[in-house]
Amino acid sequence: MKLGFVGTGTLSSAIVTGLKSLPDETTPVVVSPRNEEIASELAARYPDVRIAADNQAVLDQCDTVMLAVRPQIAREVLKALRFRPDHHVVSLIATISREEIAGLVAPAAHVGKALPMPMIARLQGATIICPPDPIVAPLFGRLGDVIEVEDQGEFDALSVVTATYASYFKYLDTIHTWVRSRGVADDKSRAYIASIYKALANAPDTAPGQDFMRLSQDYATRGGINEQVLRELTEHGTFETFAEILGRVHQRITRE
Numbered sequence: 001m002k003l004g005f006v007g008t009g010t011l012s013s014a015i016v017t018g019l020k021s022l023p024d025e026t027t028p029v030v031v032s033p034r035n036e037e038i039a040s041e042l043a044a045r046y047p048d049v050r051i052a053a054d055n056q057a058v059l060d061q062c063d064t065v066m067l068a069v070r071p072q073i074a075r076e077v078l079k080a081l082r083f084r085p086d087h088h089v090v091s092l093i094a095t096i097s098r099e100e101i102a103g104l105v106a107p108a109a110h111v112g113k114a115l116p117m118p119m120i121a122r123l124q125g126a127t128i129i130c131p132p133d134p135i136v137a138p139l140f141g142r143l144g145d146v147i148e149v150e151d152q153g154e155f156d157a158l159s160v161v162t163a164t165y166a167s168y169f170k171y172l173d174t175i176h177t178w179v180r181s182r183g184v185a186d187d188k189s190r191a192y193i194a195s196i197y198k199a200l201a202n203a204p205d206t207a208p209g210q211d212f213m214r215l216s217q218d219y220a221t222r223g224g225i226n227e228q229v230l231r232e233l234t235e236h237g238t239f240e241t242f243a244e245i246l247g248r249v250h251q252r253i254t255r256e
């Protein structure tokens, strides 16, 4: 595989960093010259990474191409490029459908979508791939977990998960702020919350057959303080509101 990136920003940098952190990894990588600073940094750090003269040169030197420009400029950038029928194209662009990308990169025969996350740089997290892809799934599989789905509907629904990170940290911050307001030192509060939530994040792995609600029930001892928080948040409509917001994010993802 000769792997190319059109758009060398946060996500491309994370993928290349994860890939090149693997032992004995020698896949040749060609990145587009923008962003100049990120491209230069990657090329300086890894001997197998080269900077192409322009976006077209990325395509000309590679068989597998990841599209990683922002959606706002993607159509303009892709229209200016000449793809080959044998190009294996993977779009990382979150909000443009596979059908539209296929039209823009014709005559490339294979066009798929993938949704990695920046934590792939540390070989963590999962990448969603649509449709199943025997070339790219093993590549992402070396960098973390891979979830392959058949249709765009499943891909879009899973993509909504990625909209919830900021709120997750706000949830932790709410706990942290309250604990500190009771006079606990910042570092102790942070260390305790981080350690406990890291352990909770392992629960689905340690109890693989249990769904999330079952895990919730396991912790909600009858009459206990976990049950109280869960009940009061539920009575306030917190989770209902949250589910409604997920619906609106989904509408946005599928409309843009």
Ligand SMILES: NC(=O)c1ccc[n+]([C@@H]2O[C@H](COP(=O)([O-])OP(=O)(O)OC[C@H]3O[C@@H](n4cnc5c(N)ncnc54)[C@H](OP(=O)(O)O)[C@@H]3O)[C@@H](O)[C@H]2O)c1
Pocket: 006, 007, 008, 009, 010, 011, 012, 032, 034, 035, 036, 055, 067, 068, 069, 070, 071, 073, 077, 092, 093, 094, 095, 115, 116, 117, 118
């Ligand atoms: N970051 C994430 O967490 C994440 C997650 C899922 C999906 N995505 C998707 O991945 C794509 C890339 O996201 P990102 O976070 O990596 O964005 P980003 O950091 O803004 O990277 C995009 C890069 O494209 C470069 N660029 C601008 N014009 C270009 C052109 N004409 N030709 C080639 N490159 C050009 C930009 O360079 P300059 O800096 O010089 O303008 C920038 O470095 C987006 O479509 C996004 O929807 C991102």
